[in-house]
Amino acid sequence: MLYANVFDIKKFSIYDGPGIRTTIFFKGCSLNCKWCQNPEGHSAKIELYYDKNKCINCNSCLTVCSIGKINKSISSRFSNEIKCLNDCSKCYDVCPSGAIYEIGKCYEVDELVRITLEDLEFYKTSVGGVTLSGGEPLLQIDFIEKFLKKLKKYKVNTIIETAGFVEWDNFYKIINYTDIFYFDLKILNKYEHISYTGQSNELILNNLLKLSREKSEVVIRIPLIPEITDTDENLINIIDFIKNNKLGKYDIELLPYNELAKEKYKKVGINCKSINKYFDRKMKAQTREILLERKKLFIKKGLKVRILSLE
Numbered sequence: 001m002l003y004a005n006v007f008d009i010k011k012f013s014i015y016d017g018p019g020i021r022t023t024i025f026f027k028g029c030s031l032n033c034k035w036c037q038n039p040e041g042h043s044a045k046i047e048l049y050y051d052k053n054k055c056i057n058c059n060s061c062l063t064v065c066s067i068g069k070i071n072k073s074i075s076s077r078f079s080n081e082i083k084c085l086n087d088c089s090k091c092y093d094v095c096p097s098g099a100i101y102e103i104g105k106c107y108e109v110d111e112l113v114r115i116t117l118e119d120l121e122f123y124k125t126s127v128g129g130v131t132l133s134g135g136e137p138l139l140q141i142d143f144i145e146k147f148l149k150k151l152k153k154y155k156v157n158t159i160i161e162t163a164g165f166v167e168w169d170n171f172y173k174i175i176n177y178t179d180i181f182y183f184d185l186k187i188l189n190k191y192e193h194i195s196y197t198g199q200s201n202e203l204i205l206n207n208l209l210k211l212s213r214e215k216s217e218v219v220i221r222i223p224l225i226p227e228i229t230d231t232d233e234n235l236i237n238i239i240d241f242i243k244n245n246k247l248g249k250y251d252i253e254l255l256p257y258n259e260l261a262k263e264k265y266k267k268v269g270i271n272c273k274s275i276n277k278y279f280d281r282k283m284k285a286q287t288r289e290i291l292l293e294r295k296k297l298f299i300k301k302g303l304k305v306r307i308l309s310l311e
């Protein structure tokens with residue numbers, strides 16, 4: 001039986017494609033973006049998180065932990081340096097208040113199909129559907145292939161949000177069951193891409209070009225991360241790439257920086273390895289004026305662009 005590890009299922013979502021949608025967030029990612037706004041999606045494993053606001057200071061976790069590294073102070077109970085034992089969840093098992101909680105849950109294909117079909121009538125009336133996000137959903141390709149095939153029996157509109165860093169075969173397997181690919185373009189300079197995401201962008205760019213040759217529906221999404229992806233040089237490079245490769249037929253979405261992700265990083269800290277120092281920096285969400293300036297760069301070149309959450 002096939003299982004997928006999922007860290008969230010968001011019903012009645014309106015920002016992940018047209019109409020009313022159910023968005024499923026798959027766990028595990030092949031990139032390691034320094035600005036990652038979904039740290040809980042990075043590892044493919046089920047992880048333990050800690051919420052100090054729920055801690056009642058009973059110290060049960062200290063008593064059971066075999067490595068003896070849990071602090072007495074509520075605010076720094078789990079330091080980022082803790083190296084947990086493999087598959088240990090003793091502190092989670094004894095925590096009476098839910099301050100230690102699991103991120104990630106395994107679903108079987110039919111179970112996830114049943115959950116998504118609960119809102120079939122809403123998809124029909126709003127011309128919505130189901131969006132697969134993450135993490136990188138295409139890493140769990142065998143599950144996703146089976147899942148999408150089943151959804152298509154009910155004529156559900158399907159979208160995949162991808163960072164594109166997977167083998168082409170993973171795209172090819174599901175191309176006929178996916179209505180739209182929301183494809184991230186982050187950094188055009190290869191060396192900066194390696195520096196900020198841990199991987200080269202060659203495979204990503206090749207996959208995007210192959211998708212365009214397969215006549216797939218694609219929306220190009222550009223996350224605007226201050227000083228990293230949101231620079232004149234990078235945006236102009238992206239525009240040139242789109243123009244030179246005849247990708248201007250696709251819609252483009254600019255994704256403003258979201259400061260709320262900082263809160264998520266405060267909760268990471270037990271056996272999660274994806275601690276992100278970038279959120280210690282004073283990066284601010286772009287103002288409306290700056291976003292409109294960014295949009296103008298694309299419009300000047302005749303591209304169809306919108307700013308997500310602003311319009």
Ligand code: SF4
Nearest residue numbers: 065084085088090091
């Ligand atoms: S998961 Fe980590 S912190 Fe919790 S009891 Fe096990 S080793 Fe200790």
Ligand code: SF4
Nearest residue numbers: 055056058059061095
């Ligand atoms: S077991 Fe839970 S409630 Fe008790 S001290 Fe540890 S984290 Fe806090």
